[in-house]
Amino acid sequence: MSEPILKVENLEINFHADGQTTEAVKGISFSLHEEKVLAVVGESGSGKSVTAMSITRLLPEAPVCQVRGSINFMQQDMLTLKNRQLRDIRGKDIAYIFQEPGTSLNPVFSIGSQIAEVIKLHRPEITDVKAEIVRVLDLVGIHDAEKRIQAYPHELSGGMQQRVMIAMALACHPKILIADEPTTALDVTIQKQIIDLLKELKTKLKMSIILITHNFGIIKGFADDVIVMFRGKIVESGPAEKVLQNPQHPYTQALIECIPRLGVRKERLTTIQHEELEKINAS
Amino acid sequence: MFSKLTIRQFKRFRSIKRAWISLWILSALFILSLFSEQIANDKPLLLGYNGAIHFPTLKFYSDQKFGGLYKTEADYKKLDEDPAFHAQGGWMLFPPVRFDPYSSDWSEPGAPPHAPSLRHPLGTDNAARDVFARILYGFRTGMLFSLALTVISTITGFILGAVQGYAGRYVDLAMQRIIEMWSALPFLYVVILMASIYGQNFAVLLLVFCMFRWIATSYYIRAEFLRLKNQTFVHASKATGSSHLRIIFSQILPNSLNPVITLFPFGLITGISSLTALDFLGFGLAPPEPSWGELLQQGLQNLTAPWVAISSVTALFITLLLASFIGEGARAAFDTKAEE
Numbered sequence: 001m002s003e004p005i006l007k008v009e010n011l012e013i014n015f016h017a018d019g020q021t022t023e024a025v026k027g028i029s030f031s032l033h034e035e036k037v038l039a040v041v042g043e044s045g046s047g048k049s050v051t052a053m054s055i056t057r058l059l060p061e062a063p064v065c066q067v068r069g070s071i072n073f074m075q076q077d078m079l080t081l082k083n084r085q086l087r088d089i090r091g092k093d094i095a096y097i098f099q100e101p102g103t104s105l106n107p108v109f110s111i112g113s114q115i116a117e118v119i120k121l122h123r124p125e126i127t128d129v130k131a132e133i134v135r136v137l138d139l140v141g142i143h144d145a146e147k148r149i150q151a152y153p154h155e156l157s158g159g160m161q162q163r164v165m166i167a168m169a170l171a172c173h174p175k176i177l178i179a180d181e182p183t184t185a186l187d188v189t190i191q192k193q194i195i196d197l198l199k200e201l202k203t204k205l206k207m208s209i210i211l212i213t214h215n216f217g218i219i220k221g222f223a224d225d226v227i228v229m230f231r232g233k234i235v236e237s238g239p240a241e242k243v244l245q246n247p248q249h250p251y252t253q254a255l256i257e258c259i260p261r262l263g264v265r266k267e268r269l270t271t272i273q274h275e276e277l278e279k280i281n282a283s
Numbered sequence: 284m285f286s287k288l289t290i291r292q293f294k295r296f297r298s299i300k301r302a303w304i305s306l307w308i309l310s311a312l313f314i315l316s317l318f319s320e321q322i323a324n325d326k327p328l329l330l331g332y333n334g335a336i337h338f339p340t341l342k343f344y345s346d347q348k349f350g351g352l353y354k355t356e357a358d359y360k361k362l363d364e365d366p367a368f369h370a371q372g373g374w375m376l377f378p379p380v381r382f383d384p385y386s387s388d389w390s391e392p393g394a395p396p397h398a399p400s401l402r403h404p405l406g407t408d409n410a411a412r413d414v415f416a417r418i419l420y421g422f423r424t425g426m427l428f429s430l431a432l433t434v435i436s437t438i439t440g441f442i443l444g445a446v447q448g449y450a451g452r453y454v455d456l457a458m459q460r461i462i463e464m465w466s467a468l469p470f471l472y473v474v475i476l477m478a479s480i481y482g483q484n485f486a487v488l489l490l491v492f493c494m495f496r497w498i499a500t501s502y503y504i505r506a507e508f509l510r511l512k513n514q515t516f517v518h519a520s521k522a523t524g525s526s527h528l529r530i531i532f533s534q535i536l537p538n539s540l541n542p543v544i545t546l547f548p549f550g551l552i553t554g555i556s557s558l559t560a561l562d563f564l565g566f567g568l569a570p571p572e573p574s575w576g577e578l579l580q581q582g583l584q585n586l587t588a589p590w591v592a593i594s595s596v597t598a599l600f601i602t603l604l605l606a607s608f609i610g611e612g613a614r615a616a617f618d619t620k621a622e623e
Contacts (some may be wrong), residue, residue, distance in 0.1 A: 089524070
């Protein structure tokens with residue numbers, strides 16, 4: 001197997017506030033290979049978003065937040081890079097899309113000018129910026145791009161906004177796309193469209209994706225590998241098929257149990273009992 | 284160039300008739316007051332002598348030029364009564380008001396202050412100076428002063444507030460404490476002290492006012508930056524590789540302009556009224572300078588000559604009212620919360 005494009009080892013993230021230390025991530029390791037999709041699954045507060053943010057050091061600076069371990073992206077240690085080099089990687093090699101498309105776009109600029117900004121920042125060699133904007137908008141399925149360039153974020157629907165965010169992220173052909181709950185704020189039919197779009201773009205642009213979600217439902221048939229996080233630790237990892245078919249860990253089992261299935265009537269969603277929590281924490 | 288949102292806000296401002304009309308009136312008055320020398324002056328607008336036309340309100344001409352003896356500036360009013368001047372084909376066209384705010388008119392019968400007459404439409408003050416001319420020149424001084432004050436203190440407040448809000452934490456904490464100490468300085472004492480050292484002039488007063496006025500703006504901008512820097516679109520911009528300066532100028536700044544625009548007319552109001560108050564107390568501009576505060580003070584001392592008080596109070600009232608209407612309209616038009 002080839003060398004992974006991103007390799008994270010013994011990642012620890014601590015937050016300090018008001019004299020208290022919170023351990024958000026407690027020593028996790030994982031790797032992402034080229035043109036693969038890695039799904040990071042876990043409940044709120046399990047440390048999955050923080051992990052994603054730490055990859056390009058988007059977390060607050062040193063005294064507030066401490067990141068230890070190593071994050072290796074294409075033979076570079078992200079934790080020791082200078083700010084300048086880091087800015088070159090952000091958006092160009094590693095791009096993000098966030099949960100709330102509505103608030104991820106600046107309300108006072110048209111979407112065209114926001115995409116243009118990213119292109120001008122990372123690809124100064126492009127002279128016909130407008131044609132490039134039209135091209136990336138077309139790529140994400142916004143076909144009347146000429147007209148949409150002038151639109152403001154609030155004039156678009158949630159699904160459209162997320163497409164614009166994806167277009168912005170893809171404008172510089174990143175090697176890794178980190179999607180932090182990209183579908184959580186959208187309704188189910190739009191969720192499927194966005195996931196299908198990501199699937200399609202992954203093969204078209206030959207990039208790797210880290211998909212962060214709490215919903216096992218959307219990773220089926222999309223993710224190659226899965227890591228399951230719980231309270232800052234990886235409790236289970238492996239190929240997606242295997243984890244979905246045969247989950248080993250009680251927490252993973254419970255999460256999979258929570259996917260609604262057609263024809264199965266359930267009174268309550270599965271929860272983890274206190275004794276089990278103790279057991280997980282002890283392990 | 285302007286975003287649709289800005290255009291819409293501007294249109295909404297225009298649809299608020301009271302504010303829109305006030306803006307026009309105040310701007311017109313201000314522009315008119317820039318030509319005060321051509322409206323109220325001792326010197327003629329146009330002067331014909333020996334077939335050539337001169338512009339005494341714009342240029343210095345010596346007495347010798349019109350057949351006099353001295354190298355000093357010609358006394359045009361005396362010249363107008365001189366038959367020798369007219370014998371040379373001389374003529375003069377005076378501005379609508381034939382007095383500048385500094386010259387005393389001792390030709391009026393009785394003791395000053397003189398009541399309004401055709402010669403002096405708003406009467407004269409206790410030094411026989413034309414009240415209309417003094418109000419006009421005082422308006423210009425006041426407007427220029429508060430415009431300069433508002434612009435300078437807004438920019439200063441913006442920069443310092445932005446630094447605090449964006450940097451946050453210790454920078455914010457330290458600067459906030461310094462600002463608190465700074466704002467605890469008694470303004471009036473600082474004015475008196477500075478004026479006694481450097482003189483009671485426009486620049487010194489402007490400096491002292493600016494030293495204190497920026498604080499209010501910085502509070503607003505600090506809060507805006509604290510709020511906006513945690514918005515997702517700012518994080519998203521950081522994630523696309525924007526530098527701090529880029530985030531400040533292209534992401535946060537355009538979103539934080541609303542309080543600046545809304546506060547601007549109110550800044551004008553406080554500027555004019557505090558300069559007037561200071562002049563009223565006698566700590567403002569040095570005496571011969573025409574100012575509304577000084578006129579108000581005279582009005583108080585000469586209650587038997589009500590035209591002094593009435594005209595200066597009316598002028599102040601109208602100006603502040605117009606500026607308030609503009610401010611009210613701007614707030615209604617630019618407040619994003621009112622949009623929903």
